[in-house]
Amino acid sequence: MGNVLKVDSLTKRFGDFLVIDGWSLDLQEGEKIVLLGPSGCGKTTFFRIVSGLERQSEGTVETFVDKIGYVFQEPRLLPWRTVYDNLKIVLDDEKKIKQIIGMIGLEGFENLLPSKLSGGMKQRVNIARSLLVEPQILLMDEPFTSLDLNIKLSIIKDIEKMWKKNYFSILMVTHDIKEALMLGNKVVILSQRPARILNVFNINLSKDEKNIYDKRFLELESQITKFVMSQSEDVLV
């Protein structure tokens, strides 16, 4: 298993304003890392640096792959195009589009315009669009924030199906511990701005334990919540 991303002592300032303070982390092939941090701690800035849209102040970020997919918080679909056509503009390959539509729960919605879709369905299209080009790294910037718990859990299960098929690496940011535990192999806890990496939890939950009522799931959720609360006077969740 090789590294797909290596971040070493990454620091980002906007003028004198320190946002990211010395982050180091490695993302391995097939690994799913979730960064858990409060609003405004620099998560989007980090993704912009990884994608090459922003330059770091100090430290290094190396990517060892050429295809990086990006799922934004808000689905950015073309409103005048159907679900199918929103996918087709990314990759004009009917077989692959049909396959992904099946895997990510969009069957029967292919010919609808985005305005006819619920928030959850729009986000499914958004994710399908990023996965269609088979990225080696998928960056997800709080993709489930405005969705109900049952919908986000169902989308995470579908992403897991895609992950089993293509074994890409995932880096997701969120402020929701349940989401982090459902998706991640590793949960990295970030502090308030200037954001530092405070702790890394390895998540070794089996398929059955990835269930919000499961005893081990609840134990880990409680352990991470306690850690986060002990680090900050502000409530994160």
Ligand SMILES: Nc1ncnc2c1ncn2[C@@H]1O[C@H](COP(=O)(O)OP(=O)(O)OP(=O)(O)O)[C@@H](O)[C@H]1O
């Ligand atoms: N181009 C910029 N110039 C100056 N300050 C910036 C710039 N981009 C971001 N910032 C500041 O850096 C901080 C981190 O922003 P960023 O968008 O990365 O946070 P975030 O963790 O993604 O926030 P949220 O969860 O609210 O989306 C914020 O205080 C923001 O105002």
